[in-house]
Amino acid sequence: xxxxxxxxxxxxxxxxxxxxxxxxxxxxxxxxxxxxxxxxxxxxxxxxxxxxxxxxxxxxxxxxxxxxxxxxxxxxxxxxxxxxxxxxxxxxxxxxxxxxxxxxxxxxxxxxxxxxxxxxxxxxxxxxxxxxxxxxxxxxxxxxxxxxxxxxxxxxxxxxxxxxxxxxxxxxxxxxxxxxxxxxxxxxxxxxxxxxxxxxxxxxxxxxxxxxxxxxxxxxxxxxxxxxxxxxxxxxxxxxxxxxxxxxxxxxxxxxxxxxxxxxxxxxxxxxxxxxxxxxxxxxxxxxxxxxxxxxxxxxxxxxxxxxxxxxxxxxxxxxxxxxxxxxxxxxxxxxxxxxxxxxxxxxxxxxxxxxxxxxxxxxxxxxxxxxxxxxxxxxxxxxxxxxxxxxxxxxxxxxxxxxxxxxx
Ligand SMILES: [Zn+2]
Numbered sequence: 001x002x003x004x005x006x007x008x009x010x011x012x013x014x015x016x017x018x019x020x021x022x023x024x025x026x027x028x029x030x031x032x033x034x035x036x037x038x039x040x041x042x043x044x045x046x047x048x049x050x051x052x053x054x055x056x057x058x059x060x061x062x063x064x065x066x067x068x069x070x071x072x073x074x075x076x077x078x079x080x081x082x083x084x085x086x087x088x089x090x091x092x093x094x095x096x097x098x099x100x101x102x103x104x105x106x107x108x109x110x111x112x113x114x115x116x117x118x119x120x121x122x123x124x125x126x127x128x129x130x131x132x133x134x135x136x137x138x139x140x141x142x143x144x145x146x147x148x149x150x151x152x153x154x155x156x157x158x159x160x161x162x163x164x165x166x167x168x169x170x171x172x173x174x175x176x177x178x179x180x181x182x183x184x185x186x187x188x189x190x191x192x193x194x195x196x197x198x199x200x201x202x203x204x205x206x207x208x209x210x211x212x213x214x215x216x217x218x219x220x221x222x223x224x225x226x227x228x229x230x231x232x233x234x235x236x237x238x239x240x241x242x243x244x245x246x247x248x249x250x251x252x253x254x255x256x257x258x259x260x261x262x263x264x265x266x267x268x269x270x271x272x273x274x275x276x277x278x279x280x281x282x283x284x285x286x287x288x289x290x291x292x293x294x295x296x297x298x299x300x301x302x303x304x305x306x307x308x309x310x311x312x313x314x315x316x317x318x319x320x321x322x323x324x325x326x327x328x329x330x331x332x333x334x335x336x337x338x339x340x341x342x343x344x345x346x347x348x349x350x351x352x353x354x355x356x357x358x359x360x361x362x363x364x365x366x367x368x369x370x371x372x373x374x375x376x377x378x379x380x381x382x383x384x385x386x387x388x389x390x391x392x393x394x395x396x397x398x399x400x401x402x403x404x405x406x407x408x409x
Pocket of ligand 1: 009010021032086087088
């Protein structure tokens, strides 16, 4: 049976941080990749059930984008067909789906455009739906040009159009993405002369989130890029997008990030910083909480994990010892951040919180590598929240497992 490669355009969580594509709407940002990967994974599922050898490029799951390794991967595998899955952006009036193809290989594009019209998804075709890539214009798309096999790139409507947005990210997204995947699967079957036997159950298996973004971000800029940002308060929160609510996590006094840039978010200074894993975050620029130090050097030991609790040490004593605010209201905030629901300060909740804060709460007794293997084998289901719960580990530990998984895929 034929080998089919799908490529989900861009990478996850890269829109706000730069590099990825998406759209901002009503104070939230929506990542194109969330839609692309959803369609790719469902199309993969349907075609596997038809006996195809289907793959999604590993770059579709990478943390930064390299188009060359995407086409190289499909070329190395001697794939018979490569389909890159995207959504478009442009003028707010532009709408509809379309497929890009190399001028000399149009077969799959014709099939797809016909199948799209038959499917009646609610999103029309952009023009006649087919565009040959043209050298010397933006349509000279790498994914189509550099692939050794027939390669196509589908834009599933315009994220920047009110009507299409509702299908790609809005109220109609589940049925729309399912249909997008079915159109691709039907087209692949027709292209290779295989009878289409119907779709599989669609489960949005990608943990999607639209981020709240501040509609009031001003770039300030800084001469301190590359220097240390040192925490001088007892701890500070950090965020994965430019906001002040719902922190991604907190770091304690003495922890150092590398300064990348400086903004004002809702009127308050906010640094963009890089951690020891080269992950970008945002954190406060308040002079009573952080200060600028010397040149940043990567120090694995400054990983921000807290010391282990002493035997028999309670949460309040522990927090006081490491310089954290141990008040009930702060513990309650932290509990909410770590996903401990309905915190009332019970003994078991306090033990759980102590595990999370100290990073000692393995719960599973397994190594990072063992847990990564189990996730890859599918033993902990899909979605980060599910997997973390299934493993019974803290967010910071789960992050380590996730990094290990990403490294291997
Ligand atoms: Zn795209």
